[in-house]
Amino acid sequence: MARYGMVIDTVRCVGCMDCVVACKTENEVPEGLNRDWIAYETRGKHPTLQMEIRTERCNHCDEPPCVTCCPTGASHVEDFGRIVLVTHQECIGCKACLASCPYDARFVHPEGYADKCTFCIHRVKDGLDPACVAVCPTHCMHFGDFDDPNSVVSRLLASRRHHALLVAAGTAPRIFYLD
C-alpha cells in the first residue's frame, strides 16, 4: 500500500503562486480561502540572513491529530495512499481538527464542513500528479510514494539534505523540503 507525500525543492521555489492558483481552480476552493499557500521565512540576524521560499499545504501526517480528535470519524486516513481526507457528510463542523493542526492547514468550507488539501486524490487515482505539482514552472515539487524506495521522492530524500516543518509538534509530517 502506497504512502504518498511530497518533496519540495526550496532552492528552486520562487514563490510564483502558480500552485495556489492551480489548486483553487482544480478544487473550486471558495474565494478568500486557500488549501495551499506560499511561506517566506527569514532566519538569522542582519547581515547574515537566510531566506527560504516554499509552498505549504496539509502535511498528510503519519500521526494526524486531526484524525484522532475527530468525534465522528469524518476526518480519516484513506487506505489509498494514506491520504488524510474529510467525509463532508460526516463532519459536524466542531472545528476540533482546525484547533488540532499545528500547521493551521484546515479551514471551514462555507457549506459548513472542515476542508483542506486532498493531494488531489481524484487526479492521483487517474495516475496524474496533484494540480499544484503538475503546474509548477520551476519543477520544484515532487509527488510520490515514500514506501517505494525507488520513487523519485524516496531517492531525493536519500540523496539531498532536507527538513520538515514543526517536527517538534510530533505529527510526523509527510512533506519534506530540500535545503
Added chain:
Amino acid sequence: MTELLITRSNHLVDPYVHVWAWQIPVYLFLGGWVAGMMSLAGYFQWQGRHRDRQCTCVLTPWLGVVLLSLGMFALFLDLEHKRYFWRLYTTFEIASPMSWGAWILVVVYPALLAAALVQPPQWLRRAVPATEALASWLESRPALVRTVGLASLVLGLALGIYTGILLSALGARPLWSSAILGPLFLLSGLSSAAAFVHLVARRRDERVFLARADNLFLMLELAAIVLFLIGLATATEAHKQAAGLLLGGPYTAVFWVGVVGLGIAVPLVVQSLAVRHRIQHTPLGPIMVIAGGLALRFVIVYAGQVSHWAPQVAQF
C-alpha cells in the same frame, strides 16, 4: 530570529486560530458547574442526607438539568455543519475526547435526572403528584439512593475532568497541552457548585459547610494553576511562549486580576473570614467565585487558540 510571512488568510485560522468564540467557554463553564453540582449532590445522597428536606445540595441536580441543556445548546450553536450533529451518535471514536464527551453526556443526563428525582422541590411535588410518589418510593430504598448518589458523584467527576481534557488533547495549542487542565476545570466546577449552594442554602450549617468546602476547592485550584504554569514554563520554547501569554503577555491582566484575584484570592479571604465568624456571610464571595469560573474558561479558551508551534506569522 525567525520571521514568517505567508500568503494565506483563511477565515477562523489567520492570523491566529480563533475557531471557538463565546459558545465553547460557556459550554465548558456550564458543564463544569453541573459536574460540580452532580458531585456534591451525589456525595450528599451517598451520605443519606437526601431525607433532610431542608438540604439544598440535593436539589441542585434540578438546576443542573437546565444548565447542562443550556450548555449543550451553546455547543450546538458553535457547530458549523449543524444538520449533521447526529453523526456524533453513529460512532464511538475511542481516541477523540469530544466523542467521549458526547457519549458521557448520554449517560450523565439520566444519572442527573435520577439524582434530581430523589428529592423533587416542594412546588413540583404539589404540581406533579407522581414525583412525590416516586420520591417516597425511593426514600424507602436507601441502597438504591446510595447507588444513584454514587453514580452521580462518579459521573460528575468524569464530566468535570472531561471539560479540561477536551482542550488538553489538542497538542497543537501549547497552552492547552497540559494534563492539569482536567483537574483544574474539575476543581473550578466543584468550587462554583459549592459557591452556588453557599449562596442559596436555607440552613446556616449547610452554608458554612459549603463555604468551607469551597475554600478547600479554591486553595486546590490555586495550586493547580501554579502547577499548570510551572509545567508550561519549564517545557519547550513553544510552551514557554504559551505561558508567556499569561505571564506578561496580552492575557496577563485578565488572568491575574479577573481569574486569580477576583475569582479565587478575594473570595477565599472573604469566605475564610466568614467561616471564622470575623465577618458575616455575604453573597459577594460566591458570586465572585462563579464569575471567576466563567472567566477562567474564557481566558484559557481564547489564549490557548493564540498559542502555537509555528514562528510568529505575518501576512500580506
